[in-house]
Amino acid sequence: MNKEIILFAMTKINHHFQKLSKEDLFQEIEKRVAAYKEKASTPHLLNLSVGDPAGPLCPSVIDALTAASKELGDKNTFRGYGPSNGYLFLREKIAQNEYKNISADEIFISDGASSDISNLQEIFSIDNRLAIPDPSYPAYVDVNVMAGRTRPLLKTGKYGGITYLPCTEENNFQPEIPNAQVDLIYLSSPCNPTGVALTKETLTEWVNYAKKNHAVILFDGTYESFITSTAPRSIYEIEGAKQVAIEVRSFSKSAGFTGLRCGYTVIPHELKVQDAGAIHSLHALWKRRLETKSNGVSYPVQKAAAALFTVEGKKEMKEMIATYQERAKTLLEGLKSLGYTVYGGVDSPYIWCKTPPKIHSWEFFNFLLENTHIISIPGVGFGMGGDGYIRLSAFAEPVIESLTRIKNLA
Amino acid sequence: MNKEIILFAMTKINHHFQKLSKEDLFQEIEKRVAAYKEKASTPHLLNLSVGDPAGPLCPSVIDALTAASKELGDKNTFRGYGPSNGYLFLREKIAQNEYKNISADEIFISDGASSDISNLQEIFSIDNRLAIPDPSYPAYVDVNVMAGRTRPLLKTGKYGGITYLPCTEENNFQPEIPNAQVDLIYLSSPCNPTGVALTKETLTEWVNYAKKNHAVILFDGTYESFITSTAPRSIYEIEGAKQVAIEVRSFSKSAGFTGLRCGYTVIPHELKVQDAGAIHSLHALWKRRLETKSNGVSYPVQKAAAALFTVEGKKEMKEMIATYQERAKTLLEGLKSLGYTVYGGVDSPYIWCKTPPKIHSWEFFNFLLENTHIISIPGVGFGMGGDGYIRLSAFAEPVIESLTRIKNLA
Numbered sequence: 001m002n003k004e005i006i007l008f009a010m011t012k013i014n015h016h017f018q019k020l021s022k023e024d025l026f027q028e029i030e031k032r033v034a035a036y037k038e039k040a041s042t043p044h045l046l047n048l049s050v051g052d053p054a055g056p057l058c059p060s061v062i063d064a065l066t067a068a069s070k071e072l073g074d075k076n077t078f079r080g081y082g083p084s085n086g087y088l089f090l091r092e093k094i095a096q097n098e099y100k101n102i103s104a105d106e107i108f109i110s111d112g113a114s115s116d117i118s119n120l121q122e123i124f125s126i127d128n129r130l131a132i133p134d135p136s137y138p139a140y141v142d143v144n145v146m147a148g149r150t151r152p153l154l155k156t157g158k159y160g161g162i163t164y165l166p167c168t169e170e171n172n173f174q175p176e177i178p179n180a181q182v183d184l185i186y187l188s189s190p191c192n193p194t195g196v197a198l199t200k201e202t203l204t205e206w207v208n209y210a211k212k213n214h215a216v217i218l219f220d221g222t223y224e225s226f227i228t229s230t231a232p233r234s235i236y237e238i239e240g241a242k243q244v245a246i247e248v249r250s251f252s253k254s255a256g257f258t259g260l261r262c263g264y265t266v267i268p269h270e271l272k273v274q275d276a277g278a279i280h281s282l283h284a285l286w287k288r289r290l291e292t293k294s295n296g297v298s299y300p301v302q303k304a305a306a307a308l309f310t311v312e313g314k315k316e317m318k319e320m321i322a323t324y325q326e327r328a329k330t331l332l333e334g335l336k337s338l339g340y341t342v343y344g345g346v347d348s349p350y351i352w353c354k355t356p357p358k359i360h361s362w363e364f365f366n367f368l369l370e371n372t373h374i375i376s377i378p379g380v381g382f383g384m385g386g387d388g389y390i391r392l393s394a395f396a397e398p399v400i401e402s403l404t405r406i407k408n409l410a
Numbered sequence: 411m412n413k414e415i416i417l418f419a420m421t422k423i424n425h426h427f428q429k430l431s432k433e434d435l436f437q438e439i440e441k442r443v444a445a446y447k448e449k450a451s452t453p454h455l456l457n458l459s460v461g462d463p464a465g466p467l468c469p470s471v472i473d474a475l476t477a478a479s480k481e482l483g484d485k486n487t488f489r490g491y492g493p494s495n496g497y498l499f500l501r502e503k504i505a506q507n508e509y510k511n512i513s514a515d516e517i518f519i520s521d522g523a524s525s526d527i528s529n530l531q532e533i534f535s536i537d538n539r540l541a542i543p544d545p546s547y548p549a550y551v552d553v554n555v556m557a558g559r560t561r562p563l564l565k566t567g568k569y570g571g572i573t574y575l576p577c578t579e580e581n582n583f584q585p586e587i588p589n590a591q592v593d594l595i596y597l598s599s600p601c602n603p604t605g606v607a608l609t610k611e612t613l614t615e616w617v618n619y620a621k622k623n624h625a626v627i628l629f630d631g632t633y634e635s636f637i638t639s640t641a642p643r644s645i646y647e648i649e650g651a652k653q654v655a656i657e658v659r660s661f662s663k664s665a666g667f668t669g670l671r672c673g674y675t676v677i678p679h680e681l682k683v684q685d686a687g688a689i690h691s692l693h694a695l696w697k698r699r700l701e702t703k704s705n706g707v708s709y710p711v712q713k714a715a716a717a718l719f720t721v722e723g724k725k726e727m728k729e730m731i732a733t734y735q736e737r738a739k740t741l742l743e744g745l746k747s748l749g750y751t752v753y754g755g756v757d758s759p760y761i762w763c764k765t766p767p768k769i770h771s772w773e774f775f776n777f778l779l780e781n782t783h784i785i786s787i788p789g790v791g792f793g794m795g796g797d798g799y800i801r802l803s804a805f806a807e808p809v810i811e812s813l814t815r816i817k818n819l820a
């Protein structure tokens with residue numbers, strides 16, 4: 001390389017990226033698994049790490065997907081650019097089937113919850129004070145680090161400038177109102193990674209806090225379809241939530257759309273922020289962002305999502321979810337009977353399993369990989385509050401064999 | 411609404427959004443057309459505004475799309491999460507067919523050029539000095555306004571903090587090296603809206619400028635497939651460009667994927683930036699961004715894109731493009747023969763048509779709408795440098811009828 005270029009370069013990078021830990025969690029797991037595969041004699045690995053449904057997609061979805069694909073091949077039914085907020089046919093189905101008090105106009109279709117939960121922070125000031133559950137889905141923290149909303153990573157493994165909300169055995173994994181004032185609050189229910197749903201009481205406390213303190217809640221409901229308890233499925237079941245909360249959902253987990261890519265975000269019209277002497281609609285800000293940066297979601301994919309709301313589609317999706325719920329229950333009960341301390345599994349496909357005393361989560365990850373050939377996720381990957389746990393997914397692999405391998409450890 | 415909430419709200423919005431002009435260009439056009447439809451007795455409108463190919467998609471694409479859709483319905487061929495940078499099968503096809511000196515690993519698949527061209531700025535510091543052609547695709551400016559990289563909109567209709575690169579009749583619509591130092595340079599070729607491709611000389615000057623001044627070029631090649639002149643189709647045809655340029659492309663225009671959503675971005679490994687005493691790979695920064703914020707592009711859509719590189723797919727795409735090239739030529743020559751001063755059309759489906767003397771572009775837009783029922787785009791929507799022009803697209807509507815209507819104006 002030209003030395004002159006190196007010495008006098010003027011283009012500057014986004015320095016906030018340098019605050020990120022070097023590897024993305026899933027990349028780090030992949031790397032460790034690859035290294036293990038090299039030294040071990042190609043064991044049969046059971047991957048209980050990634051939250052990827054085993055599939056296949058429902059017949060109704062496939063029918064709609066192929067029919068819509070064919071439409072694009074006929075000049076009479078071809079469709080080009082769609083609306084940046086998604087087709088009305090899908091937004092209406094969601095409003096009718098998923099909500100009591102949300103209109104189609106308050107729904108924005110996206111290519112998945114990950115994009116929305118990552119990009120929503122763009123409509124807020126850099127100066128907002130963040131509250132993020134610990135542990136939680138890594139992107140909540142990482143996208144705010146990238147945007148410059150945090151200070152550097154401290155020696156404690158936490159970022160300066162974030163109010164972490166501990167989710168522990170002691171508080172039943174329910175994030176509590178902090179002492180510090182916060183403006184922008186990430187909540188997920190059922191929570192990834194703990195698999196525990198937030199109770200009506202917890203959500204009511206947070207909605208009341210947000211109303212009183214003029215904060216905004218970014219609510220991640222990616223796993224709502226797995227709830228079997230009486231926990232709320234939507235934050236809008238809580239009185240007043242429409243004035244303070246944005247809700248993000250996905251078809252990835254409920255309908256196996258991880259490879260197809262579709263989700264949605266709800267921003268009620270009554271959610272307003274008073275700032276610098278004016279009242280701002282977050283709905284309008286998000287709409288403007290989408291119109292500028294996005295050209296919407298693939299038409300056949302939106303047709304496929306709409307098929308989930310037909311009589312047949314609903315039935316098929318329900319059966320699919322029931323299978324995962326059953327597997328999660330088996331895994332949870334099996335681990336319990338083997339003496340493990342486990343959480344989640346009831347309202348979620350994830351089991352949050354405590355490591356043996358004094359064993360850190362990466363150590364237990366390595367131990368399980370080497371002795372059972374099971375790939376888990378070390379809890380610390382979801383934040384320092386996750387150390388002492390691993391996350392096990394009931395999505396993909398045979399749970400009985402997984403349990404047998406763990407049983408044979410002793 | 412609760413008055414207390416309004417008075418003491420603490421969550422702050424991203425104030426930079428307030429610097430944007432109130433309406434997105436295309437929203438403003440839609441609004442005016444809707445108003446016109448209300449007062450006029452439902453005239454047969456010809457929409458020469460939006461850059462949306464008429465379709466339908468090629469048979470090869472439809473076959474691949476439906477076959478991949480069916481794969482997702484079978485548990486043996488189901489695919490969940492794909493790579494965040496796109497499937498290797500597609501990246502390899504692009505590297506082999508579109509480039510001489512780019513590897514599959516330097517290509518990132520996306521859901522379209524709009525997302526990439528909007529999001530790439532995230533990996534750069536807020537402090538970089540921008541250079542943006544005037545006129546140009548509105549998102550180049552708007553996404554940087556949103557990110558806080560500009561000062562407010564001035565009375566001149568331009569933003570403080572941007573070095574505008576005038577593209578005029580006088581310079582043959584070739585953006586020239588400015589007097590001011592700039593770090594981050596947006597270039598598009600063939601340019602939207604002028605329809606003019608940048609010459610080898612122009613691109614060589616810019617690459618040399620970037621190398622000497624350690625700047626980075628964001629090159630938008632969305633319309634490269636329409637080039638019929640000897641203009642370069644890729645910036646990497648210019649010596650040394652791999653050290654200074656990122657290239658964005660799309661299947662939207664070349665293959666009618668506007669409703670299907672697929673494009674790609676090339677970031678060569680040798681494109682490095684020295685900043686704060688360290689050397690940074692832009693490839694690594696973008697990769698990290700994608701891994702955090704995205705779960706990749708829909709699998710059937712990527713299979714559909716890959717089908718464009720089969721023998722049959724190439725032939726079909728070539729024929730489709732030839733149709734648009736022919737229509738653009740007819741529209742261009744027709745307008746010329748009617749006495750209009752027109753540019754573009756040779757390397758692009760867009761005609762950049764000068765308005766009559768002293769007529770502003772919104773005035774001419776209104777005049778055409780009311781007297782010919784033709785929807786155009788006022789040039790000023792692409793920046794102040796676009797005033798005195800309208801953009802006409804040869805994509806969708808019958809060009810002969812369009813010409814007849816314009817002829818009958820006199």
